[in-house]
Structures are given as structure tokens and as C-alpha cells.
Amino acid sequence: MKEQILMSASHLKKSFRQGRKNSFFAVNDISLEILEGETLALVGESGCGKSTLAKLLMGMITADEGSIYFEGDEISGLSEKRMRSYRPKMQMVFQDPASSLDPRMKIRDIIAEPLLAWKVYDSKDKVKKRVLELLELVDLKEDCLERYPHQFSGGQRQRIGIARAIALNPKLLICDESVSALDVCVQAQILNLLKALKQQMGLTCLFISHDLSVVSFIADRVCVMKEGQICEMAPASEIYSHPRHDYTKYLLASVPRLELPHLL
Numbered sequence: 001m002k003e004q005i006l007m008s009a010s011h012l013k014k015s016f017r018q019g020r021k022n023s024f025f026a027v028n029d030i031s032l033e034i035l036e037g038e039t040l041a042l043v044g045e046s047g048c049g050k051s052t053l054a055k056l057l058m059g060m061i062t063a064d065e066g067s068i069y070f071e072g073d074e075i076s077g078l079s080e081k082r083m084r085s086y087r088p089k090m091q092m093v094f095q096d097p098a099s100s101l102d103p104r105m106k107i108r109d110i111i112a113e114p115l116l117a118w119k120v121y122d123s124k125d126k127v128k129k130r131v132l133e134l135l136e137l138v139d140l141k142e143d144c145l146e147r148y149p150h151q152f153s154g155g156q157r158q159r160i161g162i163a164r165a166i167a168l169n170p171k172l173l174i175c176d177e178s179v180s181a182l183d184v185c186v187q188a189q190i191l192n193l194l195k196a197l198k199q200q201m202g203l204t205c206l207f208i209s210h211d212l213s214v215v216s217f218i219a220d221r222v223c224v225m226k227e228g229q230i231c232e233m234a235p236a237s238e239i240y241s242h243p244r245h246d247y248t249k250y251l252l253a254s255v256p257r258l259e260l261p262h263l264l
Helices: 050-058 080-089 107-117 124-137 154-166 184-201 236-241 246-254
Strands: 005-018 022-035 039-043 065-070 090-093 172-176 204-209 221-226 229-235
Touching (some): 022 065, 039 050, 107 124, 154 184, 172 184, 221 246
Parallel strands (some): 172 204
Antiparallel strands (some): 221 229
């Protein structure tokens, strides 16, 4: 059976001004496909353009050139009004759970926010029931609801961010350095959670990281990015056993040999 393409990008370019006269390409002629049900890891050092590419795919910024397709529909260049119908299907988990959660909101309101914004349910009881379901999915207890983000650890806050991101049953979840701010043990817990959610919900994931040791536990395919371009893309097993590009070999050689505990 042929694998279905959920999202694709063709010849994307995005430049930014650097100083008064100069500019540079953060994304320079990138083409890729994200297959339904897979976890595609996007790997590269800081400043290589990973987050810019993610924002382009999400429609948060507009490409200078190129096309983006989601479920076969071209979404590049759409107005915010026309893009609105695609928003629930594409959600993001951010790097810093502390800054991505409103410190003035209780957890019940944070998780319920997308449900209310998109008017998913017609009663408060149905919203609360869904919030409780989401808490259970990310292994948090009901007594979290009346607390505030600062009362949780970094790992717990990231679980809250994930619960909010999956509230609308998205098809694509983009994780932008979503475990890099956590210690190694907590990274393992969050990676296991993401893998479990992927199976339970049929999620497709774009997992962005600078750390190849983390990516090895979660990725089906790996896309290596350098200076705004893709230098290698292959199944994860090939990337780790037979890297072809010198930059991929350099990244692999730079990985600290740390064991992430308790990974399935």
C-alpha cells in the first residue's frame, strides 16, 4: 500500500534582512514530504533554519518562494481567514513550556482554551470532560486543574503544553525542540509520551531537534539541515548506520554517548 503524503513543501525560500543592505536565506530551496503516521525528525545546529521552516509549514510566516501542500491542498500564501480551517489540524509544542503557558491562567483554562476558541462543544460539562480526558492522556491528575503553571515542574508543564496541543485532535504535531529544556530523565518520559500519543491518536509528527541522540529514539526518518538547506534525508536506521554527508557524520561524532533511560 502506498504511503500517503500529509504535508509537502516544494522549493521553499525565506530570507531575512541582516543589517541595512545585506540579507540571508534562513530557508534556501527546501523540498520535503511528511508521510501520514510517521515521525520525521528535522535535525541541525542552532541557527540552521529549523524553526523558520516549521513556522513556514504552520503558516505563521510567509515564504518568499515555493509551495506548501496539506492533505493535497495548497496552503502557501493563503489569507489568515482561509488558513483558519487548517489551523486545528496543525498544532505545535514549543521549546520552553514555561513561556508558552500563560502564567495567569489555571491549567483547566489553558487546556480548554482551544476547545472554547473553536467552539468544539456546546456545554461547559462537555468541555470539562474533554479536559479531563486530555489530562489522563498526558498522565496528569485531576487535582492539577485549579493550579497555575509555576506550580509544576518543567516536565509537567510540557505535558500540559502537549495536552493543549492535542485538544483539537490534530493530524500534524510539530514539536520544536520540545525536550531540549528538560533534563535527560524527563526527556525520556516526554519522548515515551509522544510515542504513545502517536500510536493512540494516529498522529503525524515533525520533531525538531539539534540532538541526534534524542532523535534516534523517536524518528522514522531523519532530515539533516545545514545553513538553510537539507543536506541528507533517509530512514533513521540508515542515518545512524551509514551516514552519507560529511555534516551528518560530524553531527553524529559530536553526540555525547548518553543513555536515555526507560525508553520503550
